[in-house]
Amino acid sequence: MGFESFTFKKLGVRINSNESSIYRYFENKHKLLLYLASWYWGWMEYKMVFATNGISDPIQKLDRAIEILTQSVEEDNAFSHINEVILNRIIVNEYSKSYLVKEVSQENKEGYFIIYKRLVCRLSEMIADVDASYPYSKSLASSVLEGSLHQYFLQEHFPVLTNCNTTVTPTKFFKDLISRTLNLDVNG
Template sequence: MEHLLQTVKIGINKKIYVKDPESSDLGRRIIENSILMINEMGFESFTFKKLGIKIGSNESSIYRYFENKHKLLLYLTSWYWGWLEYQLVFATNGIKDEREKLAAAVEIVTKTTVEDNAFSHINEVLLNKIVINEYSKSYLTKEVDDENKEGYFVIYQRLVNRLKDMIKNLNPDYQYPSSLASTILEGSLHQHFLKNHFSSLTDCRGNDDLGKYFSSLVFSVLKS
């Protein structure tokens, strides 16, 4: 998979950024260091001024890539969902059995993230932590409907639809495939958050527990 991903460019909606950060060394440093800083200090405390100091560049140069830090968060989370989608596609492409394919997909989207050396300027482990802690801030806004119309969340929606199609292929009579698919993704983020911050509220404390829990949930529902 690592060799395959080295040839992949994750396509982000061009309306999210002013200039593609993948097009220059400065843009890649903006992405690399924003991940480090948001993970360290949180999205609320993160500013372009602080980022500029970190990378030794004028604050104005960052605005040449992103209109504001909200758009930067949208870019980072979109990149993460695109990266996860590629992993899911590669891991399930050759599987013919529908149950086995869905089981593999659930494992991919719920497992603990490990660093992928195919993208040297992006720390996927830290980005996963940002998605767990900050993703809801990208859409819990007054502008969410307009941004959705602009396609800002299309990669996330595409990932949900891939899971939905696998659910329908396994059990065409199940009435709530989209709801179950989105529950897997959102529920996984929530369970990871509970594991990290409110461990008494979840039974998923080990690295493999989330996959086992969601597999149990999904296949119990589909069986019924």
């Protein structure tokens, strides 16, 4: 229903629970979004670290990381009690709202974004491992993560603003972008 019209009262009805009970777990819906986002990025980080763990070649390592971080979340592999497909949809549509608030600096100080920041930094390090002379590894890393969500959103709602579709995936676009930017030829 979108973050704006979502309320704890509605959630209570949906899960057969009570508004006041939910308030004992989350101060407000913004904090719930922060929680879901951290869960999501923690899960992405886990997948990325796991998938790139054994790879020694930095180029292949980065390539695999981009793949994990930008691919669509299709299959529900019953990883946990959380439905990752639905969560991914929520992140694509709502994640920006978790930090585009006037309290962002305070909440950042309080640690609400550490997992996301750690993930961006890991990616930026992988970029630096491929090309230490590239001076924008952090900006490139944050662009890939944010941009990936954005391309999926455009694919759904503004197809005229993206080349991505079911065959040309955001993964393809970003792999190509990284490959051109760091002067690799992993993708031919």
